[in-house]
Amino acid sequence: MNIMIEIFNLEFMRNAFMAGIILSPVLAVVSFFVVLRRLSFVGVGVAHSAFGGIALGFLLGISPTLTAIAFAIAVSNAIGYISRHGRLSADTAIGIFFALAMALGVIFIGMSDQYNVDLFGYLFGNILAITGEDLITIALLGGLVLISIFLLFKELLFVSFDREVALVSGIPVAFLDHFFLTILAVSVVISMKIVGIILVSALLVIPGAAASQITDRYIPMIATAIAIALISTVGGLMFSYYADLASGATIVTLSSIIFFILFIVGKFRK
């Protein structure tokens, strides 16, 4: 009990918990669609592209979150556009943009005169760095993501279920593709501070993937995914504090353990 009180007396831990709690429903709902639409590798690519954006922010001396969002949105939509219009698969497009954005990031960091940039923190997460201002950004953008998905839920579900039929029946499939890629990009950037660029894509897959092992209807699946995201972030933060482990890595490891448990439960259920 003392440990609990100790944790909540620390401002940075309070901020980290708040961020985790606000992000959980966002991660859950986005991962639900990432799993259904098989976009997990797009998530990886977009997360890495955010690195280029962060470096650009440092170079220009403006908010890295802002440039990261701009970069991630541009890259995710470019991946979507190229895979639809070019003679390339999404997979190839991601492979190219992923590397390009990282390379640009390294170049931008090299060009900037700031030598004390916390690169490791951006790559693997740094909960100490979550400020009150960050919380407001996370809450506002996270809220926007949730509201827009709520409003377009039935169309997104239809397109994920059967693209071709949705297209013929007049659903604006291309618009929804780009809409979801934008949502994905925003979710990546706001989740980045807590688990880092390298690990954030895991949280955009695991809650939905784990929930899909034990449910076969979408509302229970989303509810389960939210619970999994909450347990992973809150539980992971607590455990990492107690055991003195890296918080982002602990959160991702805990969520993976939940996935494997539910995977086994799902096998027995059938």
Next chain:
Amino acid sequence: MINHETEVENKKAVFVDLQDVWVSYYKKWVLKSIYLKCYQGEIFGIVGPNGGGKSTLLKVILGLVRPQKGVVNLFGHKPDKHNRLEVGYLPQISKADRSFPVTVLDVVLMGLYNRLGFFKRPGNRSREVAMEMLSEINMADHAGKPFGNLSGGQQQRVHIARALASKPKLLVLDEPSTGVDSVAQEDFYELLVKFRDEMNISVIMVSHDIGVITAHADRIACLNLQIHYHGEPDPCFEPEIMQKLYGKDLNVMVHDSKCVTCFKKHEHND
């Protein structure tokens, strides 16, 4: 070009009218000078080998592919997202993900999304319409079951219910016999005939399976880049036409006219 249009057909409304339609992909013609008419209340079958342009022809009819040359009319107008609302579309059965977290009722409700418009959720009225459609196909008892648990034949009937939920005038089917056993196929075609008679809809279906089409269509066209035959189904296909369609290694077996598989293709693998 053979054109068998009788006096009776001329009195009925023309739902689909293609005149001298040419389509090419990457400088190769996939459809050459296609003339085709589909009238209200008829089941129109299009047979031909894979790669013969069947799917492209459907896309032309739906307005998803614009021909390089020629005139396409759907209900008397150029096909667009407005008159496409009057079309129910059934893709090949394999395209929908079997583990997708929706119930049978959810799938039928998707057929009503385009009428609901953005931001609106299906309410009680939509549910009633969807349940009526499920009763029509004798699957009301399955409404709450996961869609993925159904057999191929049942899934196909649910797709029919979805396609017809918004009361279209025309039903377009792509390879309706894929992944469905022969007993379920018979039920399925009986349903098509029933809906044609009750709702006075037209059906256009494409298949590489000649037996299925000849047994159930009111009129047929055979397609291999060009339309080779156009008229009422004849249990005895002209050998020259069959050879143009499927090549020389074809074994034609003639049974009585009620037989589903009148024609067996000799080692014709897709």
